[in-house]
Amino acid sequence: MSAQLNRRSVLAVGTAATAAVLLPVGAAGAADRPAPTPRPRPTGIPRSQNGWQIQTRANHVSTVLTRSVAGTGLRVDIRIGLPELLLLHVARRFHYEVQELRAGELLGWRAIGRTPTTVPASNLSSGTALRIVPGARSRGSYFPQQVERIRDILADCAGTVRWGGDDDSVDESLYYLTAGPDSGELLRVAPKFQERANRLGAGAGALSASSARRS
Numbered sequence: 001m002s003a004q005l006n007r008r009s010v011l012a013v014g015t016a017a018t019a020a021v022l023l024p025v026g027a028a029g030a031a032d033r034p035a036p037t038p039r040p041r042p043t044g045i046p047r048s049q050n051g052w053q054i055q056t057r058a059n060h061v062s063t064v065l066t067r068s069v070a071g072t073g074l075r076v077d078i079r080i081g082l083p084e085l086l087l088l089h090v091a092r093r094f095h096y097e098v099q100e101l102r103a104g105e106l107l108g109w110r111a112i113g114r115t116p117t118t119v120p121a122s123n124l125s126s127g128t129a130l131r132i133v134p135g136a137r138s139r140g141s142y143f144p145q146q147v148e149r150i151r152d153i154l155a156d157c158a159g160t161v162r163w164g165g166d167d168d169s170v171d172e173s174l175y176y177l178t179a180g181p182d183s184g185e186l187l188r189v190a191p192k193f194q195e196r197a198n199r200l201g202a203g204a205g206a207l208s209a210s211s212a213r214r215s
Contacts, residue, residue, distance in 0.1 A: 064079050065078070094153065158188075163175055
């Protein structure tokens with residue numbers, strides 16, 4: 001594992017269907033893809049911007065639990081199941097390939113508070129988003145080589161995870177699911193990360209950069 005230089009200093013599965021058919025990963029096109037619009041939500045059920053139900057707490061009558069992030073020594077509150085598979089894979093690859101994460105540099109679920117449910121940051125309240133290096137919110141927080149690795153991570157997720165660095169209101173610390181709980185996209189993409197983790201040299205941290213996929 002090799003830590004890479006950062007431009008600035010910052011302060012410091014659930015079960016997936018085993019019979020799911022995994023489709024080939026295509027180009028994510030994250031930078032060119034418009035930010036997902038708020039999804040319709042049933043009356044009386046508060047949901048975050050990506051359509052997942054907001055959780056009022058973690059680890060108690062909740063679908064959000066504290067999970068260890070393998071290889072990092074860190075723990076984070078995340079929605080169990082497919083969101084966990086995707087977002088923890090993002091965190092691990094970031095740790096191995098972009099910048100080594102330290103205590104306080106990986107945040108998950110947060111209470112909704114006064115955050116509008118129409119903005120991407122609200123996805124933290126449903127456990128379907130991460131803040132990675134919270135101090136790196138403004139544009140230009142990373143060197144070009146680091147951005148290239150971030151884009152490869154996004155491409156690996158085949159459009160199911162969006163980077164706040166591509167939003168109109170830039171937040172380069174935010175990574176969140178674009179698909180809602182009823183979408184088949186997550187089921188097509190997320191299980192491959194569990195399968196990779198069980199194969200030596202194929203999990204997060206492997207040198208899996210593909211110039212074709214990034215383009």
